[in-house]
Amino acid sequence: MPSPTEEPPGFELPLLLFAGFRALIDDLHAELARRGHPDARPMHGFAMQAIGPAGATASEIGRRLGVSKQAAGKTVDRLAGLGYVERADDPHDARRKLIRLTPYGLDMLHQSAEIFDRLRAGWVERLGAERVASLESSLRTVVPAAGFPVDVPGWFG
Template sequence: MAEGYELPLLLFAGFRSFIDELHAELAEQGHPDVRPAHGFALQAVGPGGATAGELGRRLGVSKQAAGKTVERLERLGYVERADDPEDGRRKLVRLTPRGVDVLTRSAAIFDRLRARWVETLGEQRVGALEADLRAMVPGGGFRLDAVGWFGS
């Protein structure tokens, strides 16, 4: 019988292998500076944009930490700040075409990585693994505030 600590470490190692391969491919495809935390932030910005405060809440970090992430992503060309059409006093963080590109490429790479797992383990086993994990994860899914949780 496996030790109790092995399961979370194996789950994390599987996650890490996906993320490491994703970032290696993204670097080859013109996105060498994007980091795992950036992916969470870009997802949290979403297609409609977000204020720095909203971004912080979505990521589970302070508004100041979210602001620093936005500054970094802005320097890298993944987001831009624009006036909020609903409230001229606020600034919205929005994805740039480069930000959309990295998310689109990431989705395609994740699909290829999953396909490799299917090739090795079979569709039935991978599907069962995904179903079992969905059953065990509180709330039925992944939360973007993992970045804040890791940093706590």
Template sequence: MSSEPGAGYELPLRMLMAFRTIIDEVHAELARAGHPDLRPMHGFVFQAIGPHGTTAAELGQRLGVSKQAAGKTVESLERMGYVERATDPRDARRKIVRLTGRGLDSLARSAAAFDRIRARWAADLGADRLAALEADLRRLTPADFFRLDTPGWFGGA
């Protein structure tokens, strides 16, 4: 492969590396704040669970993985204290997965870390350049930019 700037493969790799740089920094902050076991995939899981909870089958569908893979992830997160299983108040036959206070804390800390990183990038690049980059990416990508099925697309949860 050529390392020539502008080579076709460089754009997706640079975008992936920008994503990875941000995610790695967020997870380093989370680890320092008492969440050392969280992995990038867990953020997708937490978003797929949502504020009202979901079933393991629905979680698997949202993530693009099997019900079994989703269940295994839920078991792991439950052991770490990030989620809990409870009876669905609308249907006692169903079990729903909900975020615990620990799970909600990790989301709040992640959001704050993302905001700090964005502010630093704005300072490094200039607010106008970062805003233009974001506007260009919005123009070039689908409106539903947050695809929860990314873990399944990458090969599983």
């Protein structure tokens, strides 16, 4: 760790950001397991966000995640096996199958949102409201305004 007058090495920033992300995600999944979602994994959350409230085809999910249609299909198969999604006929195109979130999948997303609020409150308790607000504001300044990408799985691949 650098002294207060030394600049930290540049590689430390992405590692700290990732470690903070990982700590939040690990805490989220531990709590989800206690709340009835023991098989939920980080990839599942990204995939369910890619599916969205209106549903999506496997091709759309693959594009949104930045992975192949086949990789998206495997993820959908896993989510369907866990009861988080279902396949349905697309009302606009009988040749396509639409992947939709089930009530169990919607519950996981709802529970995740509640847990993230609690985890953020824990950071506020440890760091103070001003520091957390400053951190969030600073990140909004440097993160592209295009929204929150769900293509992390493909990006890491």
